Amino acid sequence: MRLVFKFGGTSLGDGERIRNACNIVRSYRERGDNIVVVCSAMGDTTDILLELMDSAVRGERGRLEDGLERLRSAHIEAVEYVLRGDGLKSEALKVIEERLSDLTHILSSIYFLREVTPRTRDLVLSFGERLSTWIFTCALRGLGIAAKYLEGGDAGIITDSDFGYATPLMEETLNNIKNTILPLLGQGVVPVVTGFIGRTRDGAITTLGRGGSDFTATLLGSGIKADEVVLWSDVDGLLTADPRIVRGVKVIPQLSYEEALEMAVFGAKGLHPRAIEAAQNGGVKVRIKNTFNPSAPGTLITDRGLSTDSVVKGVLLVRDVAMITVRGATAVGKPGSAARILQSISSRGINVMMISQSVSESSISLIVRRESADAALEAIRDSNPPSLIRGVECEKDVVVVAVVGEGMKGTPGVASRVFGAVARRGINVRMIAQGSSELNISFVVKEADGVEAVRAIHEDYGLG
Numbered sequence: 001m002r003l004v005f006k007f008g009g010t011s012l013g014d015g016e017r018i019r020n021a022c023n024i025v026r027s028y029r030e031r032g033d034n035i036v037v038v039c040s041a042m043g044d045t046t047d048i049l050l051e052l053m054d055s056a057v058r059g060e061r062g063r064l065e066d067g068l069e070r071l072r073s074a075h076i077e078a079v080e081y082v083l084r085g086d087g088l089k090s091e092a093l094k095v096i097e098e099r100l101s102d103l104t105h106i107l108s109s110i111y112f113l114r115e116v117t118p119r120t121r122d123l124v125l126s127f128g129e130r131l132s133t134w135i136f137t138c139a140l141r142g143l144g145i146a147a148k149y150l151e152g153g154d155a156g157i158i159t160d161s162d163f164g165y166a167t168p169l170m171e172e173t174l175n176n177i178k179n180t181i182l183p184l185l186g187q188g189v190v191p192v193v194t195g196f197i198g199r200t201r202d203g204a205i206t207t208l209g210r211g212g213s214d215f216t217a218t219l220l221g222s223g224i225k226a227d228e229v230v231l232w233s234d235v236d237g238l239l240t241a242d243p244r245i246v247r248g249v250k251v252i253p254q255l256s257y258e259e260a261l262e263m264a265v266f267g268a269k270g271l272h273p274r275a276i277e278a279a280q281n282g283g284v285k286v287r288i289k290n291t292f293n294p295s296a297p298g299t300l301i302t303d304r305g306l307s308t309d310s311v312v313k314g315v316l317l318v319r320d321v322a323m324i325t326v327r328g329a330t331a332v333g334k335p336g337s338a339a340r341i342l343q344s345i346s347s348r349g350i351n352v353m354m355i356s357q358s359v360s361e362s363s364i365s366l367i368v369r370r371e372s373a374d375a376a377l378e379a380i381r382d383s384n385p386p387s388l389i390r391g392v393e394c395e396k397d398v399v400v401v402a403v404v405g406e407g408m409k410g411t412p413g414v415a416s417r418v419f420g421a422v423a424r425r426g427i428n429v430r431m432i433a434q435g436s437s438e439l440n441i442s443f444v445v446k447e448a449d450g451v452e453a454v455r456a457i458h459e460d461y462g463l464g
Contacts, residue, residue, distance in 0.1 A: 008291075013042060
């Protein structure tokens with residue numbers, strides 16, 4: 001089989017975990033599979049890099065030096081653990097020191113200028129994956145496996161210049177991946193590719209945003225027509241609910257792309273919407289497996305979900321959100337009123353997660369991230385004339401409950417059953433949204449009622 005393995009930061013947290021991931025690659029190689037590996041940054045490396053840039057901009061030399069030393073120690077210790085032979089270890093350490101020296105110079109420039117541009121930010125963040133991927137490559141070589149280190153751009157991922165959330169130039173990227181990766185596999189080499197990063201046509205490093213390593217993996221899978229893309233994480237697969245708030249949750253054995261996309265949008269662990277979309281467009285199956293329990297079958301994502309007795313597959317709780325309600329009778333029947341409100345928020349770079357408007361058009365409710373709520377309120381008030389809006393309210397003590405399942409499509413009474421289960425617990429629903437796909441019902445409740453609402457639906461549909 002032709003497989004793409006992506007190992008997340010938890011799976012690569014230290015030398016022991018890197019060796020464990022390498023052993024997984026070796027076991028699949030021994031059974032005759034061709035493997036492409038994608039690596040995230042080690043552990044909390046990305047957070048450290050963000051802290052380093054913040055320290056540099058603030059001129060905090062002590063914090064800057066401490067952070068760099070933490071970064072250096074973690075990666076040096078990982079090399080020392082996974083590599084025994086002096087020759088390969090020396091080569092690995094030499095490259096690590098060179099990259100850390102480059103990073104130090106870049107951070108010094110930020111320190112003296114007291115500013116960091118989006119382009120420089122992406123360059124700094126790329127060091128996490130560039131360090132971990134190099135260590136993983138050397139670790140595979142230490143096991144006697146032919147492996148080649150490739151950065152995202154070397155593998156063929158060419159993007160636009162939207163630093164921080166770059167979009168691959170898809171046709172060019174997929175063609176590049178095919179021409180770069182397939183010959184290596186034909187030679188029995190394991191390509192080890194940096195996740196999260198790409199490159200513009202003029203050679204600047206870009207990052208693909210949150211979940212970028214998953215996106216890298218599914219892009220590579222689409223480009224080489226992989227049999228499966230395996231996202232190795234620290235969970236046995238996608239779960240019916242958050243095990244921290246619901247007892248007896250189960251792994252969902254199979255999901256359709258559409259179901260997975262709905263769950264990804266609402267923050268399901270181990271999924272990102274762009275990664276699922278790339279897999280769907282390429283017709284590539286995705287499997288989520290546990291690095292620490294590799295024998296577990298995980299969750300398979302493919303073109304169709306698995307038929308089950310329950311029409312609901314999962315119940316998700318989205319925290320740290322706020323609900324903004326805009327009222328104004330003068331907006332009734334006036335074209336563009338909702339668009340004007342949404343445009344005012346969009347102009348501040350704020351994403352609207354959910355929207356609901358009464359048929360009377362006298363009010364519209366929006367869900368945004370809680371951290372963006374004040375800016376969204378200010379944008380609405382500044383950009384809309386008083387004659388249009390009678391009042392704007394913001395509630396920060398709310399959560400979103402999302403109910404997902406392909407079986408809900410065309411099944412009568414699903415909404416009634418969902419809200420009935422919630423009502424029997426004495427919970428009031430503040431806002432409701434359901435798309436025409438009928439794959440998802442989302443509603444807003446007070447934060448204090450969120451966990452109980454999830455438990456009520458999970459129990460009513462027998463998902464445990």
